[in-house]
Each structure stands twice: as structure tokens, then as C-alpha cells.
Amino acid sequence: MKKLISLSVLVSTSLLAHEEKLQEVEVIEREETQGLVDFVPSVTKLKGAELLKKRQTSIGDMLGSEAGVQSTNFGPNSSRPVIRGLDGDRIRVLQNALGTLDASTQSLDHAIPVDTLTIDQVEIVRGPMSLLYGSSAVGGVVNLVTNRIHYEYEEGFFSKVLTQGESVNNGMSTAAHLNYGANKWMFHVDGSTRNLGNVEIPGSARTARARREDPQGDDAKDKLPNSFNRQDNLATGVSRIFDRGHVGVSYNHFNTLYGSVADPDVKIDMTQNRFELHSEYRPLSGPVRKWKLKSAQSDYFHNELHQGHIETRFKNRGNETRLEGLNKTGDWNGVTGLQSQLYSFSAKGEEAFLPSSDTQKLALFTFQQYSFGKHALRLGGRIEDQQVRKTGSTTFGAGDEKGYLGYNASVGHCFDFSKKNTLESSLSYTERAPTFQELYSDGAHIATGTFEIGDSSLTKEKATAFEVTFKNTSDAHQFTGSLYTQVFKDYIAMTPTGNQNSGFDEFNYEQVDALFYGLDLDARNQISHGAGGSLWLINRFDWVRAKNTDAGTDLPRISPPRFTAGVEYVTDEWSADVESMYVAHQTKTAPGESRTDDFIMTNIGTSYRVVGNVSSLDLFVRVRNVFDVEARSHVSTLKEIAPLAGRNFIVGAQIQL
Numbered sequence: 150m151k152k153l154i155s156l157s158v159l160v161s162t163s164l165l166a167h168e169e170k171l172q173e174v175e176v177i178e179r180e181e182t183q184g185l186v187d188f189v190p191s192v193t194k195l196k197g198a199e200l201l202k203k204r205q206t207s208i209g210d211m212l213g214s215e216a217g218v219q220s221t222n223f224g225p226n227s228s229r230p231v232i233r234g235l236d237g238d239r240i241r242v243l244q245n246a247l248g249t250l251d252a253s254t255q256s257l258d259h260a261i262p263v264d265t266l267t268i269d270q271v272e273i274v275r276g277p278m279s280l281l282y283g284s285s286a287v288g289g290v291v292n293l294v295t296n297r298i299h300y301e302y303e304e305g306f307f308s309k310v311l312t313q314g315e316s317v318n319n320g321m322s323t324a325a326h327l328n329y330g331a332n333k334w335m336f337h338v339d340g341s342t343r344n345l346g347n348v349e350i351p352g353s354a355r356t357a358r359a360r361r362e363d364p365q366g367d368d369a370k371d372k373l374p375n376s377f378n379r380q381d382n383l384a385t386g387v388s389r390i391f392d393r394g395h396v397g398v399s400y401n402h403f404n405t406l407y408g409s410v411a412d413p414d415v416k417i418d419m420t421q422n423r424f425e426l427h428s429e430y431r432p433l434s435g436p437v438r439k440w441k442l443k444s445a446q447s448d449y450f451h452n453e454l455h456q457g458h459i460e461t462r463f464k465n466r467g468n469e470t471r472l473e474g475l476n477k478t479g480d481w482n483g484v485t486g487l488q489s490q491l492y493s494f495s496a497k498g499e500e501a502f503l504p505s506s507d508t509q510k511l512a513l514f515t516f517q518q519y520s521f522g523k524h525a526l527r528l529g530g531r532i533e534d535q536q537v538r539k540t541g542s543t544t545f546g547a548g549d550e551k552g553y554l555g556y557n558a559s560v561g562h563c564f565d566f567s568k569k570n571t572l573e574s575s576l577s578y579t580e581r582a583p584t585f586q587e588l589y590s591d592g593a594h595i596a597t598g599t600f601e602i603g604d605s606s607l608t609k610e611k612a613t614a615f616e617v618t619f620k621n622t623s624d625a626h627q628f629t630g631s632l633y634t635q636v637f638k639d640y641i642a643m644t645p646t647g648n649q650n651s652g653f654d655e656f657n658y659e660q661v662d663a664l665f666y667g668l669d670l671d672a673r674n675q676i677s678h679g680a681g682g683s684l685w686l687i688n689r690f691d692w693v694r695a696k697n698t699d700a701g702t703d704l705p706r707i708s709p710p711r712f713t714a715g716v717e718y719v720t721d722e723w724s725a726d727v728e729s730m731y732v733a734h735q736t737k738t739a740p741g742e743s744r745t746d747d748f749i750m751t752n753i754g755t756s757y758r759v760v761g762n763v764s765s766l767d768l769f770v771r772v773r774n775v776f777d778v779e780a781r782s783h784v785s786t787l788k789e790i791a792p793l794a795g796r797n798f799i800v801g802a803q804i805q806l
Contacts, residue, residue, distance in 0.1 A: 193218075193671070196270040198724065201311075201769065201803060202754060204265050206345065206378055208242065211265055212291065214730055216689040217275045217631075217669035219708045222785035224410035225318070225348050225794060226378045227260035227417075229253060231784055232275055233633065234665050234693045234707045235288030238584050241278065243292045245425060250447035250467040250492060254285075255503065255586050256594060257786060258411060259463075262403045262421040262449065263293050264382040266311060266324035266341040270294040275669065276633060277577045277614045279557045280529045281514060283488065284581035287612050287635075297386035298397035298427045299328070299335035306806070313801025317773075317794050318376070320345030335388040337399070343380040347408075348373045351779045351795045358743065359789045373791055375408030375415070388427075396428040410791045411598055412455075419451035437474045444470040453498070455595070460499040467492025476517075483517035493540070494585065502592030502601055506585040509536045514557075523565040527575075531557040535582040539589060549589075553582035553609055571620045579614070583607040587641050587658045593651045600650040601643065602657045610660070611638040625675035634666040642697070642704070645741055663704060667693035682720035687728060689713040694737065705742050706784050709735035725755040735783040745783035750793075751775040764806045773797040 193215050195203060205211040209228030213220030219231040232240050238254045242261055253259045271293055278286035312323040324341035353360065354369040381404050388397030401423045409415040424446045431439050446468050453461040473486035489512075495505040516529035538550040561575035590603035616633040640663035648655045670690040677684040690712050695704040715728030734747040754771035774780070777796040781788040 192275075193273040194270060195273075198756065198767075200268070200271065201756075201767065202726075202771065206265065206343070208261050208263065208265065208291065208293070212271065212273060214689075214713065215273060216629075216671040216713075217667075217691045217693075218273060219784045220782070221257055222782040222791075222793065223257040223787060224373070224376050224408075224791060225345075226376070226405075226407040227253075227258050227409075229257070229261065230273075230291050231708070232273070232289035232291075233635075233667055233669075234695045234704070236784075238285045238586075239288040239581070241282050241286040241290045243282070243290060244423075244445070245295060245298075245427070245443070246292055247425065247443055247445040247471065248467075248469045248490065249293075250423070250445060250465060250469060251421060251449050252451065252463050252465050252494070254584070255463075255494075258409045258415075258417065259451070260405065260407065260417070260419060262405070262419060262423075264324070264341045264343075264380060264403065266322055266343075267295060267326075267339050267382060267384065268293050269296045275631065276575075276616055277559075277579050277612070277635075279579040279581070280516060280531050280559050280577065281484075281486075283490070283510065283512060284533055284535075284555050284557070284579060285584075287579045287581050287610075295339075295384070295399075296326075296328075297337045297339065297384055297399040297401070298425065299330075299337065299386075299388040299390070300395055300397075300427075300429070302333055302335065302390040303328070303330045305330060309803065309805045311801065311803045313769075313799055315345070315797055315799050317349045317797035318345040318347065318378075320378075324382075333390045335386075335390065335397070337384075337386040337388075339382075339384050341380070341382040343378055343405075345378040348376040349795045349797075350792050351777045352792075354790055354792065356781065356789050373410055373794075374413045376410050376791075378405065378407040380405040380407075386425075393433070394428065394430040397426070399425045401425075409453075411787055412595060414456045415595060416454040416457075417451055418454060419449075421447060421449040423447045436476050436478050438477050439473075439475040441473045441475070442471070444468065453595075455499075460595075461501055462495075462497050464495045465492055480520050481517060482520075483515065485515040486513075488512045488514065495540075502590055502594045503586055504589045504591075505540045506589065507536075507538045507540055508585060510534065516559075525563040527559070527561040527563070529557075529559045531555075533557070533580075533582075537582075537585050537588065539585075549605060551583075551588060551605070555580035555582055555609060569621055569623045571622075573616075573618045573620075575614075575616050577614045579612045581610040581612070583610070583641055583658075590658065593653050598653055600653040600655045602655065604658050607641060607658065607660060608639055610641050612636065612640075625678070626673075628672045628674075629670075631669045633668075634664070637663040637665070647741070661697050661699045663695065664698050665693065665695045667691065682718055682723070685717045685719065687713070687715040687717060687726075689730075697739075700740075703737045703739050705739035706786065707735075707737065708782075708784050709733040709737075709745070709747070722758050723755070725753075727751070727753045732780070732782075743789070745781055745788060748778050748780040749776075750778065750780055764804065766805075767803040769799075769801055769803075771797075771799040773799070 207228040209220030209230045212218050220228045253261045274290040278290040309326040322343045326339040329336045384401040386399030403421045406418045426444045428442045450464040452459045469490045471488045475484050490510040493507050496503045512533035514531035519526045533555045535553045557579050559577035563573045590601040593600045614635040618631040621628040639660040643656045644659045646655045672688045674686045692710040695707045710733045713730040717726035729751040735745045752773045756769035759766045774796050780793040
């Protein structure tokens with residue numbers, strides 16, 4: 150019997166109706182249907198061979214080729230995911246279904262403190278998830294799953310070791326996992342290390358346009374300055390498995406030193422210590438079939454070094470806790486829960502453009518589903534209270550406090566045409582309170598080259614979203630297509646003023662009305678199958694538009710249309726694939742924003758698996774950017790000075806015992 154683990158991801162935009170082992174994602178069961186399917190609207194899971202193929206240093210770059218997902222492309226070390234044109238505080242990045250509790254949403258140069266080598270599965274949910282995860286999930290959720298806390302018992306030792314080398318940065322990366330089970334106890338240890346040099350690029354770092362407008366004699370060429378990364382990670386966990394549940398704790402120490410490609414003299418030295426508690430209890434009877442409690446405690450800090458000297462020290466100490474009860478009575482089932490988020494942020498030093506602040510969030514949410522025949526009706530609601538208070542700052546003025554009460558609601562419908570075909574529609578309303586950065590920023594941020602000015606009078610950002618998704622799933626065909634729109638009232642945008650302040654371009658946080666709409670398509674079709682193996686055709690397409698409806702102009706840094714085509718051949722031992730993504734010329738630009746040229750990015754790879762009685766060995770070779778094209782992302786704030794990486798040969802091995 151498959152075991153459902155961790156938390157309920159029951160979507161405001163719609164939620165599926167079946168039960169499956171999704172690591173950290175649980176969906177609602179529809180007993181009237183047969184088989185297991187993913188929840189809709191749009192979810193992508195990367196695990197196993199697919200995750201091994203797509204691992205990169207940053208989370209954003211690893212996921213940036215998925216349908217509807219782009220990357221901020223702030224160099225190879227600190228890129229975050231962008232979903233359907235939304236990023237920053239509108240996309241929640243979770244670790245084991247709890248917030249990462251870092252400073253990555255405060256600035257593009259701040260990395261997410263999770264090593265991709267230690268991730269066992271990634272789940273991407275497109276569209277509003279605010280109902281369950283909070284107002285900062287209005288654009289979607291990325292959940293990074295580790296198996297440090299075990300949910301089921303397995304006797305004896307089992308382990309995994311991964312090592313790989315890369316040509317583009319002359320780098321080596323290694324990770325190891327060790328697990329042991331005895332007497333219903335499970336123990337886990339994992340560690341990883343990276344040593345990556347500056348990244349090779351095709352040609353000059355700056356565009357021809359930038360070189361014409363600001364000629365410099367020492368323009369970087371062939372390598373991207375200050376793009377190195379050194380990283381160490383160590384974690385341990387212990388779990389006790391009971392007949393009707395489990396309880397476990399884990400500890401993770403993460404440290405990295407990397408360069409900010411926006412300034413060749415700036416380096417970031419980052420550390421996070423993170424504790425997690427997971428528990429589950431399944432009562433023998435009653436309307437609540439599962440109780441779940443999860444909590445994460447984080448002590449995060451990083452130093453921003455300028456020419457080797459500490460100029461600014463960022464700290465974020467926080468906790469996130471979720472208590473959930475999963476109910477089932479007749480044709481109704483669902484989840485009701487409490488969520489709290491507490492964190493204290495401080496920035497001290499010459500680049501302290503943000504004040505110290507305390508933020509507290511407390512939310513109550515419920516999602517309920519009524520199933521009848523081939524239909525399911527979903528209703529959900531959330532109330533979230535947020536308090537933000539400036540603390541201990543003579544520069545910014547301590548004591549100012551803001552309070553916001555936000556409401557979220559959703560209604561959705563699912564219709565199963567057959568076991569293979571599902572149509573879902575959903576309507577959701579979300580309110581997002583402004584962050585302390587949007588309220589109180591005031592100063593130069595050297596690492597990103599901007600001077601940011603907040604507005605303490607900002608009000609709640611309101612969004613209404615509608616989405617229709619069709620999904621076809623069978624052994625030989627998988628297709629998901631989503632058409633969506635989101636209408637924002639009082640959308641908070643960082644808008645250029647056209648002025649210079651302290652030698653930097655000045656930006657104000659302002660509120661405008663905005664409209665986002667687009668289309669995601671993701672297909673995988675088996676075009677031949679024989680005794681030797683199977684040949685698959687892979688296609689993806691995404692298109693998003695975003696407009697400032699007050700001014701009638703386009704919003705900045707929105708991805709142009711992208712189309713991916715590829716083939717993959719798979720046997721019991723071998724797999725080989727080739728995939729090309731065409732990124733169109735972006736002409737829909739915001740005022741003052743330059744256009745970005747189109748490009749085609751091609752990747753190829755092959756792997757070979759040897760399976761023994763109790764072990765397996767995977768050998769793999771990949772080549773990214775096969776033709777060494779100069780590619781610049783329109784989503785990136787650094788597109789004029791930092792192209793994407795050049796041709797990269799990757800050779801590695803993974804052994805499981």
C-alpha cells in the first residue's frame with residue numbers, strides 16, 4: 150500500500166482528486182475513480198533520472214526549462230525560479246513543505262540555502278497556492294524534498310553517492326547519503342561539497358550595445374568574472390516509526406561562499422543552521438483521519454564582502470509551523486489547519502538598505518472537497534494576519550508597525566471524462582500584504598546596482614485568478630495544458646524613477662493595477678515501442694504577457710514565448726536524449742527596457758545503468774549548450790553584463806547500495 154507523506158498541498162486553483170505517494174505533497178482521494186493521477190492544475194515532479202539530468206547549482210537554473218517556469222538568471226549561484234512572470238515574494242520556495250527562512254526574496258543576489266545535490270525530489274506548482282501556503286504563494290510553489298526524516302521503516306543500511314565534474318567552471322561536486330534502520334528507528338546522514346570556478350561564456354560578458362554606450366578597455370571575455378562557488382553541506386536526522394504514525398527531527402548546516410556577478414569586488418559568505426520536526430498520527434476512528442505537525446527553526450546569516458572586507462551582515466532568525474487535520478466523512482474530505490511564521494531580520498553595515506524588523510504571520514485555512522460521480526467540487530478559504538515592526542534602527546527609525554488582515558478564497562470544479570482525461574477549472578481570490586522590504590527600503594544596494602526606496606503607506610495587493618487545465622495521462626501519453634489569467638489590484642512594482650541616487654539607478658516601490666495571462670503546454674508521447682526500448686517525443690511551450698493596466702504598458706522582465714522539442718530513447722540499461730529550446734525575441738518591453746535577442750539552446754545526454762542484487766550504478770554524460778551560443782535572458786536584471794553559460798561537458802556517476 151502506498152503511503153501518503155507529509156503535508157496536504159490542496160490547491161486554491163484546483164486540487165486533485167486522488168491519492169498518491171508524492172513525498173511532501175498529498176492530494177485528496179476520489180474513491181469514485183480508479184488509478185492514480187497528479188493533482189491539477191499544473192504540477193511538475195522531478196525525481197530519479199529526470200532530477201539527475203537537470204541538476205544545476207541554483208534552484209532557478211535547475212527548473213528554468215520547465216513549462217511556465219523561468220529563472221532570474223542572476224549568475225550561476227543565486228538564481229530563483231520565476232513562475233508565469235511572477236517572482237520574489239510571490240513565489241514560495243519550500244524545503245519539505247516549510248519555508249526556507251532565508252533572505253533570498255530580499256535581493257536577487259541572495260541564494261537559496263539548499264544544495265541541489267541533496268534534494269531527492271522537486272515539486273513545482275504553477276498558479277496561486279495562497280490558500281494553503283500564505284499570501285506569498287500567489288504565483289506558485291516550489292517544494293524541495295529531502296528524506297532526512299523518514300516516514301516508513303526500512304531495515305538495515307542503504308546509501309547513495311553522487312559525484313560529477315563540469316568543464317564550464319572546471320568544477321567538482323560530490324554528495325553522499327547514508328541511512329540505517331533498526332528496531333523501528335531510522336537514522337540519516339548526508340553531506341555535499343562543491344568547488345566551482347568562474348564560468349566560461351561565449352564571447353564578451355557585456356552586450357555590444359552596452360560596450361557602445363559605455364566603452365571600457367578591460368571588458369571581460371570568455372569567462373564571467375566573480376561567478377565562482379564553494380559550498381559545503383552537512384545534515385543528520387532521526388525518526389521513530391510507530392504503528393499509527395511517526396515523529397522525527399533533523400539538523401542541516403549549510404555554508405557557501407560565492408561571487409556576485411553584478412560587481413566583481415563583491416562576494417557573499419552565507420551560513421544557515423536549520424532544525425526540522427515532522428510528526429503524524431492516524432487515529433483509529435473519527436472524522437479526522439490524520440493529524441500532522443511540522444515545524445522548522447532557522448538561524449540564517451550572510452556577510453557581503455567588498456574587496457575582502459565585510460561591509461554588510463544580513464541575519465534572519467525564524468520559525469514556521471503547520472498543524473493540519475485531514476478529514477473524511479462520506480463524500481466530503483479535506484484539510485483544516487493553522488500556520489504560523491515568525492522571523493526577525495536585520496542588516497547592518499554600509500549596504501544596509503533595509504531596516505531591522507520583526508514579522509509575524511498567523512493563519513487559519515480550510516479546503517473541502519465534495520465528490521459526486523465523475524465530478525468534484527472544491528471550496529476553500531484562508532484568513533491571515535500579518536504584523537510588521539521596525540526594530541532597533543536609528544537610521545530608519547524604529548518602532549513603526551504595520552498590521553494587515555488578508556483573506557483568500559477559492560472555488561473549483563473537476564470533471565473526469567475518463568480514467569485518462571480530466572478537465573479542471575478554478576477561480577481564486579488572494580490578498581498579499583506588503584513585505585518589510587517594500588515598506589521600508591531606503592538605500593543603495595551595491596550587489597544589484599540599485600537604489601531602492603520603499604513606501605510605508607502601501608496597501609494590500611489583491612489578485613483574482615482563473616485557470617482551466619486539461620490533462621491526459623496514460624502509459625504512452627502524458628499531456629497537460631493550462632490557460633490562465635490573473636488580475637491584480639494595487640500590484641506592488643519596483644519602478645525606475647529615471648534618476649540617479651548615490652551613483653545608482655533609483656527605484657521606487659509603487660502600486661499599479663496589472664494583468665497577467667498566458668498558456669502552458671507540456672507533452673510527452675511514446676512514438677515507438679519495441680523489445681529493445683522506447684522512443685519518446687517531448688514538447689513544451691509557454692507564453693505569458695503582463696501589463697501595467699494603469700499606464701497601458703508592459704511590465705519589465707517578462708519571458709518571451711518559448712518552445713522546446715526533444716526526443717528520448719530509453720532501454721533497461723541505456724537512455725539518450727537531445728532537446729532544443731527556442732526562446733523568442735522579446736519585443737514586449739517596459740518603458741526604458743531594452744529588447745532581447747532570440748536564441749536556441751540545445752542539450753544532449755546519455756546514461757548507462759548497471760543493476761546488481763542490492764545495488765545500482767548510473768554513469769552519465771551531458772553536454773549543455775552544445776553549440777556554445779550566446780544567450781541572454783530577458784528575465785534577468787543582468788542580461789547586459791552576464792550571458793548564460795557556454796558549452797558545458799558534465800561527466801558523473803551515482804551509486805546506490
